Each structure stands twice: as C-alpha cells, then as structure tokens.
Amino acid sequence: MRHLIDILDLSTEEIREILDQADEIIAHPEEYRERCRYKKLATLFFEPSTRTRLSFEAAMLELGGSVLGFSEASSSSAAKGESVADTIRVVGCYADIIAMRHPKEGAPMVAAMHSTVPIINAGDGGHNHPTQTLTDLLTIRRERGSLDNFTIGLCGDLKFGRTVHSLIEALSRSTGVKFVLISPEELKLPSYIKKDVLQAKGLEYRQETDLAGVMPELDILYMTRVQRERFFNEEDYLRLKDSYILTPEKLADAKADLRILHPLPRVNEISTAIDADPRACYFRQALCGKYVRMALILKLLEA
Amino acid sequence: MNIDAIRNGIVIDHIRSGGAMELYRLLHLDKLDCTVAIIKNAPSALMGRKDIIKIDSTADIDLAVIGYVDPGATINVIRDGELVEKRKLTMPERIVNVLRCKNPRCITSVEPDLPQIFKLTSPETHTYRCVYCETKAEANS
Numbered sequence: 186m187r188h189l190i191d192i193l194d195l196s197t198e199e200i201r202e203i204l205d206q207a208d209e210i211i212a213h214p215e216e217y218r219e220r221c222r223y224k225k226l227a228t229l230f231f232e233p234s235t236r237t238r239l240s241f242e243a244a245m246l247e248l249g250g251s252v253l254g255f256s257e258a259s260s261s262s263a264a265k266g267e268s269v270a271d272t273i274r275v276v277g278c279y280a281d282i283i284a285m286r287h288p289k290e291g292a293p294m295v296a297a298m299h300s301t302v303p304i305i306n307a308g309d310g311g312h313n314h315p316t317q318t319l320t321d322l323l324t325i326r327r328e329r330g331s332l333d334n335f336t337i338g339l340c341g342d343l344k345f346g347r348t349v350h351s352l353i354e355a356l357s358r359s360t361g362v363k364f365v366l367i368s369p370e371e372l373k374l375p376s377y378i379k380k381d382v383l384q385a386k387g388l389e390y391r392q393e394t395d396l397a398g399v400m401p402e403l404d405i406l407y408m409t410r411v412q413r414e415r416f417f418n419e420e421d422y423l424r425l426k427d428s429y430i431l432t433p434e435k436l437a438d439a440k441a442d443l444r445i446l447h448p449l450p451r452v453n454e455i456s457t458a459i460d461a462d463p464r465a466c467y468f469r470q471a472l473c474g475k476y477v478r479m480a481l482i483l484k485l486l487e488a
Numbered sequence: 489m490n491i492d493a494i495r496n497g498i499v500i501d502h503i504r505s506g507g508a509m510e511l512y513r514l515l516h517l518d519k520l521d522c523t524v525a526i527i528k529n530a531p532s533a534l535m536g537r538k539d540i541i542k543i544d545s546t547a548d549i550d551l552a553v554i555g556y557v558d559p560g561a562t563i564n565v566i567r568d569g570e571l572v573e574k575r576k577l578t579m580p581e582r583i584v585n586v587l588r589c590k591n592p593r594c595i596t597s598v599e600p601d602l603p604q605i606f607k608l609t610s611p612e613t614h615t616y617r618c619v620y621c622e623t624k625a626e627a628n629s
Binding site (some may be wrong): 254268269287288289290291292294295309310311312381 | 529591593595596597598599600601602610618619621622623624
C-alpha cells in the first residue's frame, strides 16, 4: 500500500506515469467514468480549503466513486480532542482512500503510520502539499510540452510558500531548469532549500527583489500569495502583502510564450486585467489539479 | 584527582570538553541510584581536554544518544574491574524520545504522546530533522 505524503515519495518515473495517466484521462475521459465504482474517498479537512477539497471530490466523482468527510475541524471529532491516529483508524473502516489536510505539519505522516488505506497529504500547514506540486508539473508539461530546459521565476512568499519549496524540489530532478527567486528580503527562500536542493545539485539560480526587471528572461512565472495565516505578526503581514503585484504593465517586456501560474486563491497579487491574457494559465492549472488527482487516486487504489 | 575505579559498569570516555552535563541530562543519569562520576576538563593527549563519565552499574545506556551528542566519545565496558569491551560510536540514523521538536506548527506540539523521532539527514553537518515536520533539531532541545 502506498501513501503520498511528500512529493519526494514519488520517483521521477512514477511522477511521469501519473502525468501520462492524467494526459490520458484528459484525452479519453469517458473511459474512466466507472474506474472507481463502489470506491469511497474520505476528505478529512481539519482546516478549510475549498478548492483542494472540491478538486479531490470532483476527481473521485468523475472516476465513478463516492465521497464522504468533513471540511473543518469543528465538525470533526478532533474538536473533542481525538488524536489523528484514532481518527484515521476509524475512517479507514469506512473509506478506501483518504485525502487529508491538517494545520499541523507532519499530521498526514502520523496518519500514514496508522492507516489501513492509502493517505494523500492534501496540505499540512506550511510543510508539504504534493498534489499541488503534481498539478504544477502537469500544467507546465502541458503548456510547454516538457519539464526540461526553461527559466522559471518564483515570485512572492518564498519563505513560507510550501508550494514553491515542493516545486523546486520536484524540478530539481529536471535538466536545464534555471531558477529566478523573486521576493522581498523578509520572504526569501529558506537557506536550507538553497543549500540542500539548489546548491547540492549544482542548479543555476539567483535571488532578485525586482519582478519587472527579470520578466524578459522568464518562460514560467509562478506567482504566490503572501498568506496571512503563515505570519505570527499582523504588522509584518500588512507591510509585505502587496509587495509583488503582477499588472499588465509589468508584462510589457515578457516573452510571448510566457506562462503564468498561481496555486490559487489569489488575493490581489495578479491583476484581474491579466486573466484574459492567453499567457495566464492559472485557471487551466486548477483544471489540471482535478485530472492529476484522478490519476493519483487510480495509482494509489491500483484501480 | 583520583576517582575510584569501578568494578562493573561503563566509562564514557573522550567526551568533548564541556559535553558531560548534556549527556548526563539526556541519558537521565540523575535517575540512577548507583555512583556516577562526572570528570570535567581532564587532560588528554589526544584532545587536550576531555570529559569522562563513570557509571558504577551495568544499567542500559542508550548508545544512540551518546552517538548523537558526541560521536567521538568511546564506551568502555568494565566487568570485575577489567576492561572487557571498547566501543566506538557512530551517529545513529534515528533518535527516539531524546529531543523535542521546537516547531510550534509540528503535530507533536498538540499530540504530546507521539514518539519524538529525529532522523539523520546530513552526517557531514551532523544534522537531524524531525520526521514529522522536518524541522532541524537544535542543540539542547
């Protein structure tokens, strides 16, 4: 039985298989409508995340399965003080696979240690969010045709932004990817990721504070939100939240085939004036999220 | 300074100078009823200065803890006043219930009954990380 807790749980080959499977589902959705018939997915969301939860539920429903679960801790037994291990042991009696989001880092790992059914980490605090990474990889591959040989700008909250950390780790296995890390000083990429991933693998990267200045060289621009819940201090949040806002003016010097990604939800870091630009692919990215989760559910259920 | 030789017990030798008290705490030696001697700043041809702990008992000692704190230390096992075994230490792959994770966002912060597990992620830099949240272990955690 396999779980997906960290994107590094998957080999490069397994990631390629999942992305291939997702492409296949997109090409022939009708062939997958019954593949998970009589199977149940439990979505255990100890903190709210509407998009991620709906994406998982839509994925299972499109595979012909059913869904059950809760969308916030207050409507679960966790509010009564039940441990993660006990919750998982019980839910494992009712569901065939579990997608779990939890505000505490490592909670899905605890779940996997006690589960009789596959666990998918749907986000644990500021730590891991592997299905977002799979979503990002599928989007990049579909938009560019390959996961190799491009320059990616990662912009915004690179300190607390877990999607950025996981994406860097996943792309560190590609060849010819250059990283431009664009953030204010306070939200720079943690040094252990620079040291353990970028430097350890000899990857080309540099740190910048000016988004517009690096725009002409980017093939992919990955925008992130400065998240209020990751700050201990409200003053720091208010001071930094508007640091990097993408506007049509900033795109003036961008490549014609640039692709703009964002894990969503956005607050104001991408102007809505950009939504109609064909280079904006964050809504296509959200759609990729459903297909890649379908592919992942199939893999973990061996369906 | 003379410390009586022990008949049956363990001598933890070649502890880096100043490290004995940390080991004393992490090994919970305060819980032992037997004689425990801590020798600080003993002269050493090899190290200049070193600490030594002598435990006059064959109590079970968690070698992984010593390997984590000071992999350069050596363990001498004494039986009937004779040195019967000398062990070199290595950094353990995992240490369990020795350190606590200090990350307030870690699941262990709200579920204190979970085993506190740290794994060796970089032998070169002697780095251990929490298996749940991957936060780096801090000295004196």
